Amino acid sequence: MRKLSLPKIFLAAAIIAISGCSSSPDEEEVVVNNRSAQSLYEDAKEKMAIGNFNAATATLSALDSRYPFGPLSNQVQLDLIYAYYKSGKVNEAISTIDRFTRLNPNHADVDYAIYMRGLTNMESDKNLFQELVGIDRSDRDPSKSREAFEDFRRLIEKYPDSKYAADAQKRMLHIKSRLAKYEIAIARFYMRREAYVAAANRGRYVLEYYPDTDHVQEALEIMVECYDQLKLDDLKNNVMKTLKLNYPDSSFIS
Template structure:
């Protein structure tokens, strides 16, 4: 215990020294940035992007954006800032920068890129890292961000059908449709467990009507068959079975 007490001042001294160096380096870095011009600062930010240091790039680009809001590089700085914020996982900052760019530059040649990045950011916000790592499918979590992403991609395709981002946006919209359909099916199954068969059938029908090209249609039809059976609605049940048989002949519900 005595030797440990003797070591403590040394450890604390080292920690203070390291912290002091870190603070000193940061202060030196900030002082150097103050004296750098627009071109030099932008080159520094681009180097950080190329090295994958997106947080540092975003910090420099944000300073540039504030210092030179109408400079010759202002548009490109904002576009790079959008990308750097996105890669840093800063959802709110990314969306705010995108919305400002779209509002101030509605006729810019890269508006389609900004719109695509908005959809990508909202789509990414709906993902949960821990669920992915643990392979847990939480289809019942609120899909609000997925709905926003779907609208972002829809607007992009509608306004810029020939954009180089449109094909990717269409693929992502299909993925989002499957995500939204899974949510509806998960809620329908919840209603089934609670014996709320009318609500369950309505959720199933919603999937069939609004997401007919999703991978959840078979399950939605099966929920409708089971719900109508419990409700004694034979005609609706037979109609659902007919549709199920036509599209999914191997379904266990057809028997």
């Protein structure tokens, strides 16, 4: 028998090893199909426990597709919501949440699903890179924060006794501060372009809708400056009175 040379032996062994370790998508599908719902679910839970949320979403999604009406169905969807959230898959998380709340309006964990919708929208408004390098982008589109605010408001209104209500309330205050800061940023943008009416209106908007945030003083000061530029003395004096009463240390008060 002809002997293989040493390099060919290594090559053959490598081919055998690769063929043994790899599997086609069809083979992987067979493996999944041959497993019970409970087995797949336990596998997904183990992946979540070690923080492998991307792998967990794949397993949970497969489980959700193959056993949509099984005894684990609702819990699988709830875990899938969390796994999508943790892996940063915003659209998938929102879609799963909306499907769950639509199909299970009276489920005991609907409040959790709504809470997770708020968290997901809130998280998607963040820009991790900008936060790491200290860039302030208060002027970025706050639409996701507004959605999150509405999610938390809906939770509190429909489920005031929910264990998530208190945290939702705190997050709403944080979001209001974010939205007020956005209005201030846009007002200053208008001021740089001498669009003083538009800037003053942004300041007034903060007073009307976000009076419990830390940006009221800035809003008042913007209004004072804009009305001064517009020669609207009566409006300026009225705002100045409010500024003096609430923020006597303001640099705008001479």
